[in-house]
Amino acid sequence: MPRHHVVLVPGLFGFAKLGGFDYFTHVEEALASRFMARGETCEFVLVSSPPTGSIVYRTEVLMDAIERSCGEGTGTIHLVGHSTGGLDVRLLASPSAWPDLPTWFDRVQSVTTIATPHYGTPLAYFLTTMAGTRLLETLSLLTYLTLRAGGPPLTVLTPLIAALGRIDRALGLEVRVLERTTDLLLRFIEDEGQSEVREWFNGIRSDQGAIIQLTPESMDIFNAGVEDNPNLRYGCVVTRMPPPAPVRLIRGLRSPIQALSAALFSTLYVGAGRTSRIYPPPNPSPEARQSVEQALGLELDNTLNDGLVPTASMIWGDVLWAGTADHLDILGHYAGDEDSGHTDWMVSGAGFRDPDFEEAMDAISDHQLAGHAAPPEPI
Numbered sequence: 001m002p003r004h005h006v007v008l009v010p011g012l013f014g015f016a017k018l019g020g021f022d023y024f025t026h027v028e029e030a031l032a033s034r035f036m037a038r039g040e041t042c043e044f045v046l047v048s049s050p051p052t053g054s055i056v057y058r059t060e061v062l063m064d065a066i067e068r069s070c071g072e073g074t075g076t077i078h079l080v081g082h083s084t085g086g087l088d089v090r091l092l093a094s095p096s097a098w099p100d101l102p103t104w105f106d107r108v109q110s111v112t113t114i115a116t117p118h119y120g121t122p123l124a125y126f127l128t129t130m131a132g133t134r135l136l137e138t139l140s141l142l143t144y145l146t147l148r149a150g151g152p153p154l155t156v157l158t159p160l161i162a163a164l165g166r167i168d169r170a171l172g173l174e175v176r177v178l179e180r181t182t183d184l185l186l187r188f189i190e191d192e193g194q195s196e197v198r199e200w201f202n203g204i205r206s207d208q209g210a211i212i213q214l215t216p217e218s219m220d221i222f223n224a225g226v227e228d229n230p231n232l233r234y235g236c237v238v239t240r241m242p243p244p245a246p247v248r249l250i251r252g253l254r255s256p257i258q259a260l261s262a263a264l265f266s267t268l269y270v271g272a273g274r275t276s277r278i279y280p281p282p283n284p285s286p287e288a289r290q291s292v293e294q295a296l297g298l299e300l301d302n303t304l305n306d307g308l309v310p311t312a313s314m315i316w317g318d319v320l321w322a323g324t325a326d327h328l329d330i331l332g333h334y335a336g337d338e339d340s341g342h343t344d345w346m347v348s349g350a351g352f353r354d355p356d357f358e359e360a361m362d363a364i365s366d367h368q369l370a371g372h373a374a375p376p377e378p379i
Helices: 025-037 055-070 084-093 123-127 130-149 154-162 175-191 195-206 209-213 216-225 256-272 286-296 354-368
Strands: 004-009 042-046 076-082 108-114 233-240 318-324
Touching: 004 025, 004 055, 004 084, 025 042, 025 354, 042 055, 055 084, 055 209, 076 084, 084 108, 108 354, 123 130, 123 209, 123 256, 130 175, 130 195, 130 256, 175 195, 209 216, 233 286, 233 354, 286 318, 318 354
Parallel strands: 004 042, 004 076, 076 108, 108 233, 233 318
Antiparallel strands: none
């Protein structure tokens, strides 16, 4: 029996495994090697959360997954949530949220949130519109195809590439272009016989409760009702991106797919940086602010974000790691060497590379294994 169970929870439009691709594959490999180096055995629990379902529904799915996978036994449980998944694990760990606590509840030892919108994201306002919903759908399919197969055929993206000139800083992109591109992407996936991808995508279209709940106003209510468990260690991973290049420069990229990716990222970045004047993220503790600003090398303000989530919104508990990375870089989905197995989900210009990823995984494993034996010194 493993001594530790590491529960991995994806964020919006994320998945555990889909069409043969493991969303957390790089995180699993990195953490497993670190547990092994300390002489600790671990098992990973991948949670197939509804891609855009409500936080309560996602948390119920998370609870069922733990019950099935490691509800029996004595191994400790570590919760790791990326993006919206971080809200799921916080809700699960809150003792007041459940009238009857499961028998395994006291085996949970740590909560790690990665690029999580604890205080919401302004981008949620845009994603609740028709154009925003369609952009989310298109981005979801592009993310899967890019990470799974290195990207869709250029011909599939022709309509969206042709519309690059109509992307502007007001988040303007014609809905019909997004719809046409999405339909083409789905046909391409169907030709590969990936029926589970269509089912996952239909889940995005049928239930988008979490998008509404990620507005700063809704998260204000969430934080008022969800308490931290005093028996657990809470830690967060904080990311930010430098401002993307203007669209006029993006169009000059040599690869049309790179230009498309960079333009979409630029659109999302602008939306995520529009801080709510009424519900901005609160000031972090002096210790947390100092830790983040020292790691980033700049002053923390509410315009900083990783393309989807404001940086200040990610701070909850101890700051384990902070650095320059986009929203999926931190999971190992960044541009790596040809033989590394790392694939960049979007051209963001973060420059996140292997040493950054290794450092972040060191910090997470140290947080999870606090109190356990340190790795032996090299001879």
